[in-house]
Amino acid sequence: MQTDPRILFGRRLAQVRKLKGWSQERLALESGIARSYLGGVERGQRNIALINICKLAETLEVPVGELFLFEPPADGAP
């Protein structure tokens, strides 16, 4: 793993959520996961576990693997 998986996952989750046109608040409400926790996940600050990962994918109606399609960092990106 070139970068912290928490950062990669958080970035990808936010991307999938935005592609769906959902706010963080809506995803929190529909998944039953606290908005503050979800914010921490998207900021790469939380080591989210299996059950909640699957809950988010189910809520967003994507296969779980979709949340792990991390983009390679751009050249020179931190």
Added chain:
Amino acid sequence: MQTDPRILFGRRLAQVRKLKGWSQERLALESGIARSYLGGVERGQRNIALINICKLAETLEVPVGELFLFEPPADGAP
């Protein structure tokens, strides 16, 4: 999710590991994750978190999403 994600993930992890011809002990050694913990994950008893999920995929040299290709349960399966 029709079945507990811990069960589905554990079953899939064991499947990917066996396809590679690795023992649980070897995966534990190469990933740095305790064998007893790994056993619990494969038995569906652990809510394994992001960092360790990514570590296992990296050790098994598969994309993380590969570990989430859950098979649909057979008819009449518990």
